Amino acid sequence: MADLFDHYPFAQPSGGATPAFDEMFSGAGKVRPSYKKIHETLASMTQDELRGRTEALADSYLAQGVTFDFAGEERPFPLDAVPRVIEKTEWNTLEAGVKQRVQVLEAFLADIYGAQNAIRDGVIPAALVASSAHFHRAAHGIDPANGVRIQVSGIDLVRDEAGAWRVLEDNVRVPSGVSYVISNRRVMAQTLPELFQQMRIQPVGEYPNRLLAALRAAAPSGVEDPVVVVLTPGVYNSAYFEHTLLARLMGLELVEGRDLFCSGGKVYMRTTAGARRVDVIYRRVDDEFLDPLAFRADSVLGPPGLLTAARLGNVTLANAVGNGVADDKLVYTYIPELTKYYLGQEPIIENVKTWRLEEGESLQEVLDRLDELVVKPVDGSGGKGLVVGPRASKKELDDLRKRLIKDPRGWIAQPVIQLSTIPTLVDQGLRPRHADLRPFAVNSGDDIWVLPGGLTRVALPEGELVVNSSQGGGSKDTWVIGVDRTSTKNKIQTNSQVSSLVAGQTSADSGFSRQQEQQQQIQETKPNA
């Protein structure tokens, strides 16, 4: 019996709040065109059948070691069996919006750590930058070799009640989650193979090659064949799995702080064959722990002298030190103005309305409406410290009120957005659950490439709006479907591609040719735009 959609609560405009946008259904029983094939396949399946497939899926995750540290316990990262679908035409807009966002953030960081024109021209207040905990004056004088500071970004997007996409936050420090995108795709190819045969899904396996190319392109000038390493805080870090996966897929050494040392302004890796010079470090260690001489003296996660080596141009740190100032949620509120200022463009994807608590009456307005707003610390990521007003207790709101009055610089407020929902397998069958999207962009200096799709995070409890995996959320594979007529690369997925994904290949064009590398070296010496 096909019972997966039994009692599915189709969104009905009711007297009260606007309901969330359902990405699969436009009304009772009305399936949006992009989800037609998925709906057909699921509707023909029984709960038992789908559950049987997803249990196999969970087992394979555990076997692969794809786990997430949740409240101190290693759990398989819950991948939902129902993928999210984004039509290519819609994706093209998102892709352009993400590229634009990365361009603005790059321009902002180059300016803030350089001439500071946006401050002088009054586009962004000096006090905002000066008071950002992640504006690292120690990063002054480190000029990225190819002008890129944001090799990897995760720009978090949501869809509001009308289905419109909006930027929720920018992540340009050490954004994580791409390993789930890669792993999810492999597992989904096994879970719903019939759909992979029918649908034209943009592949994601190109990511490691794109990242490697961007890291190589960022090497100090004059380095022909750079040694690139992945620096991890170690096995106890919640994203350790991702660090190992990316290092393996890129064919790079995975190192910890103790494996590196600095001497004569250069960075070396200890190997059994002696010290080996390192040119580019894809670091997954936070700024504050990178160099005990410049930051926390008690850190053992990075070698002392690293910032000096970077300042001398002898090593490239990717992402750059000090990017966190661009993640500051108060800086976020200025991105629309900064887009006009640096690029002369209107933002392609709009922000969520945000209150700046230090301005005018806004603190009082926010305090008056605390029980209906979302309040976030400006430098939190992963949903840390976030308070959803309507779901908070009186005591939580009272505590929050005191903290906002004490430190209005430290917080922002936003309206509660009913994030769009996607059918998700829970105990009762398929039910709508709120989701967001983290597309990953890789900046090589010549091109900002956006991984088709990205990580869709879904909040598993009914009505829950906080989707972050560190808060116990799940994920969905994200399918960008359809043919892009401007691209010849985009071929219909065939069985052979499915099996190559299952076999663990990264993509059709794995490995690098000498010619490609030489091209990058030539491009590197061009003046930066």
Next chain:
Amino acid sequence: MSRYKIVHTTGFKYEADVAASYNEARLLPVRDDRQIVFSTKLDIEPHGSSHEYFDYFKTRTLMFEVLEPHRELTITATTNVELRNPMPETPTLDWPSMAALVVSSLELTDAVAQTKRTSPPADLVRFAKRIAKTNSPHETALAVCAKVFSDMTYRHGVTGVHSIATEAWNNKIGVCQDFAHITLGALRAVGIPARYVSGYLHPSKQPQIGETVTGESHAWVEWWAGKWFAYDPTNDVHVLERHVVIGRARDYDDLPPLRGVYAGPHQSELFVSVQITKEG
């Protein structure tokens, strides 16, 4: 015009061998209109590689490392510098003009933001606010310096290198670093951009040419009301012919003379000696 030779010797003694050490030294005077630096020399023993750069606050900074086992690390900075002292002009900006210019300058904004070190005592803030009501920013700053000088007693050994303004103010005892932090806190509290200056002071009011005396690392302040103006609250004097500037920043933590990390659990002991000779 005065010429000085300054020999600043500092370093660490360890109770056992240290295999590696990485440090930053800020011991070299800045070059600017007021200071002509004829020569500087930095000797590090044991010898290691070193790199000089200008940090965010434009302080000449030497990063150096020692990668051989050692029990003692000594840095000797030798400088010959000439001070030119045109009489400082009195800054004349009024309160609203000053505030308007701070907003769009990161340098001035940094100079009005309190740090953990400068966070000021309430009674001193009340004093500064009262003066500010009827006086210009510059007059207010001079009055705060006079107040800090008259209320505080200069004495070694009560406060430490990590002391903050309020601790020293509560005891009314401290050294130049504390005087500077206290003054900065009060000036910033009324909106006057002010910065910490690290450098040297010849201890004698009438230095004898050719006589080598024991000096000190010194600290004083500068405030901005249209232009920067330097003052030494520890001695309640203008900064004229005896103060040599190393750098200017938000507080001590932005420009400690020597900071570093070393491998191993051993205890270390810091030593410092400054010899100053007026040469002309």
